[in-house]
Amino acid sequence: MKSVGVFDILGPIMVGPSSSHTAGAARLGKVARAVAGADIEDVTFYLHGSFAKTYKGHGTDRALVAGILGMEPSDLRLRDSLDIAKEMGLKIRFREADLGDVHPNTVKFVIKGKEGTYELIGSSIGGGSIEVTSVNGNSVNFTGAYPTIIVSNKDVPGVLSKVASILYDNDINIAFMKVFRNQKGRDATMVFEVDHEVTSEIIGNVKAIEGINKVIMINPIKDGE
16 A cells, blocks of 8 residues: 655645645756756747646746745745746747657656757656656656766676665665666666655765766755755
8 A cells, every 4th residue: 555645644844726736847847957957048848638637727837947946835935936937038939749658747857068968858746746667768667856977888798786875885784776777789778766865975975887878867846945
């Protein structure tokens, strides 16, 4: 039986009207911002299912943009996020899209920044909770509730154990770990959800491992911060 937490019952601290369409959307936006970095110039949101049908009425558009701007779901500026983005010169587009057999509250972000283009697919699954299923074309699965390290690497022996050893040496406990790959011997993606804060020095040590292509650090999203 699935455990039920207090936020599944009471809902998150947020600017309404809907935890799924507003709080969850803002959290997805914040994760997408973490993946792309702060220097974001252009974002296209591909909205699937009920997100596509009701995004204006439920404030999903404002929430997604608020997250991209780094706002929490409880930030009162969320209501004015579209105007704030415009004032900042951030280009925003919303498109209806069929993203396949996914949760009805799903969005695909295509983000252009000074360093390149980034993509993320995630869903708002209820009560403000989220699930991210793709980052830059790589299959993943995480919720944003824990400090999360996403590692893109060559699919060769020893890389996973080296990353795990660095975390162990720094007293970082791994809560959940998943490994994804499309083809043996090509590229793979590792996702570590951990119990403790991960410093930039630790991330630097992970990046230095031979066979590592890229490392993304996503800090947990908390209400009211």
